[in-house]
Amino acid sequence: xxxxxxxxxxxxxxxxxxxxxxxxxxxxxxxxxxxxxxxxxxxxxxxxxxxxxxxxxxxxxxxxxxxxxxxxxxxxxxxxxxxxxxxxxxxxxxxxxxxxxxxxxxxxxxxxxxxxxxxxxxxxxxxxxxxxxxxxxxxxx
Amino acid sequence: xxxxxxxxxxxxxxxxxxxxxxxxxxxxxxxxxxxxxxxxxxxxxxxxxxxxxxxxxxxxxxxxxxxxxxxxxxxxxxxxxxxxxxxxxxxxxxxxxxxxxxxxxxxxxxxxxxxxxxxxxxxxxxxxxxxxxxxxxxxxxxxxxxxxxxxxxxxxxxxxxxxxxxxxxxxxxxxxxxxxxxxxxxxxxxxxxxxxxxxxxxxxxxxxxxxxxxxxxxxxxxxxxxxxxxxxxxxxxxxxxxxxxxxxxxxxxxxxxxxxxxxxxxxxxxxxxxxx
Numbered sequence: 001x002x003x004x005x006x007x008x009x010x011x012x013x014x015x016x017x018x019x020x021x022x023x024x025x026x027x028x029x030x031x032x033x034x035x036x037x038x039x040x041x042x043x044x045x046x047x048x049x050x051x052x053x054x055x056x057x058x059x060x061x062x063x064x065x066x067x068x069x070x071x072x073x074x075x076x077x078x079x080x081x082x083x084x085x086x087x088x089x090x091x092x093x094x095x096x097x098x099x100x101x102x103x104x105x106x107x108x109x110x111x112x113x114x115x116x117x118x119x120x121x122x123x124x125x126x127x128x129x130x131x132x133x134x135x136x137x138x139x140x141x
Numbered sequence: 142x143x144x145x146x147x148x149x150x151x152x153x154x155x156x157x158x159x160x161x162x163x164x165x166x167x168x169x170x171x172x173x174x175x176x177x178x179x180x181x182x183x184x185x186x187x188x189x190x191x192x193x194x195x196x197x198x199x200x201x202x203x204x205x206x207x208x209x210x211x212x213x214x215x216x217x218x219x220x221x222x223x224x225x226x227x228x229x230x231x232x233x234x235x236x237x238x239x240x241x242x243x244x245x246x247x248x249x250x251x252x253x254x255x256x257x258x259x260x261x262x263x264x265x266x267x268x269x270x271x272x273x274x275x276x277x278x279x280x281x282x283x284x285x286x287x288x289x290x291x292x293x294x295x296x297x298x299x300x301x302x303x304x305x306x307x308x309x310x311x312x313x314x315x316x317x318x319x320x321x322x323x324x325x326x327x328x329x330x331x332x333x334x335x336x337x338x339x340x341x342x343x344x345x346x347x348x349x350x351x352x353x354x355x356x357x358x359x360x361x362x363x364x365x366x367x368x369x370x371x372x373x374x375x376x377x378x379x380x381x382x383x384x385x386x387x388x389x390x391x392x393x394x395x396x397x398x399x400x401x402x403x404x405x406x407x408x409x410x411x412x413x414x415x416x417x
Contacts, residue, residue: 021208021215028205028349032198036375043148043371053144060144063368064183072363090367094194097374098356100201101349108219119278124219127350130226134354137230138361 013114020111024104031100035093042089049086073139102131144368151181152372159199159380164387165400168320168348169377170196171252175407178245179414183369185241185248189318190365193356195377196320200348202378203385212342214282214335217297221343224304225325225351228311233358236316242415248317249411255323256404272333274300284339295336303333307347315355320348 047053071077071091080088105128112120158172170192177188207213236244275281275297283294306328314321322344329340359365 021211025205025209028201028208032201032205032378036198036378039371040375042367043375046368047145047148050144056143060142060147063144064147064181064187064366071367072360072365087367090371094360094365094367094370094374097194097197098353098360101197101353104201105222105350108215111215112219117279120216120219123223127219127222127226130223130230131350131354131357134226134230134233134357135361138233138358 016114017111020107020114024107024111027103027107028100031096031103035097035100038093038096039090042086042091042093044086045084045089046086049084102128105131147181148368148372151177151369152376154180155195155373155376156380156383159195159377159382160384160387161380161400162199162377163381163384165256165397165404167255168196168322169199169381170317170319171255171323171404173373173377174248174318175252175411177369177373179407179410185244186236186364187366187369189236189244190359191370191373192318193352193359194365194370195374196314196318196352197349197356198374198378199381200320200345200352202382204342204346204349207342207345210342212284212338213346214280214284214339214343215346216278216282217280217329217333217335218343218346220278220280220300221304221307221329222347222350224307225311225314225347226354228308228313229315229351229354230358231308232312232315232317233355234315235312236318236359237362237364239316244317245415246412249408249413249415251313251317251319251321252408252411253405255319255321256401256408258323258327260398260401270298272298272300282339284336286336286338293336295339296334298334299332303328306332311351311354314348314351315358318355318359320352322348 053059071080071088077088077091077095081092105124109121109124109128112124154176155169155173158176159169162169162172173192173195174185174188177183177191178185204213278300280297280300281295283292286293307325310321310324310328313319313324322341325344325347326340329335329343330337335343356365
């Protein structure tokens, strides 16, 4: 068998896998920093919009109690962002944070494709599908 | 209490919780949930929702560093995530059905176990035959051990039992909003016989994905209140980062023992309040 049709050369494959590892590391770090920045921005915005929050108010019950009217679908968040509502920015930051490990799984699929590792492409795709399913299940259940 | 003092005090306490969690090797979640329920009187569902988000943030931050250092076994992590994510979704659903007081009791028990587990000594029993699954799945690996100054190779055993335990760890994580690293690390270290350093790096790597699976359910159900989650997530990350900087420099044995006692007391109180 000649080297050209012997499949991916181990050394090159390893370098590509290493690159994917570094991308995973960067995605995780960037995702956390970016989402926390959006969350802090949204929190500050809430207090700027509601000067009353600086004093004791019954609003605290509404904000932290059961049935808090918080945005929890992408549509509601998008609507709130257009109106520059602070809590909508916080919610968007939270969604970004939850999406960070999900992006990591999606990128891992690439690493296993490079290695021509069918079993692990399947394993990783299943995990990704489960993660996406959780949002759908939560919304209906 | 004004919303401003609520946010600021919660931010401060979350920084402390993250710091403590990071020194103990536990996530911030196991400290944050009792604080929210016992100190602030927040419904345990919302406490769990806020905690699970902070778990994603700390785990992802730590995992970023471990992956770069090649301490994580990515193949073992991906394979076991089949178990942890399925478990997490199960747990998040159970949390929607189970009464708040029972959640509190279960939380207290798991918390007590987790803090005691931190005192556990490293010990390995007799060598086991390699797992039938480890070969075809190519789970065996190696890592560079800094204290030994050489590459350590290891083999993975009892893969199926490990996967089953990961399902249970995932279910506890989804039910209580904690990373449940205290369950994942022994499952890899004692059952699957991965080196302890690889076990904790790999556990950390999986915690983010596990938490994302249950966070999806909590978020879509409306159990994650942005007003509570914002200071908790920000504070825990700041505290955990500070903790990881201090960790290498100080001899933290006395501090650890003090924290374990404190956590045990709080866990008893969680159970007691649930029983009342």
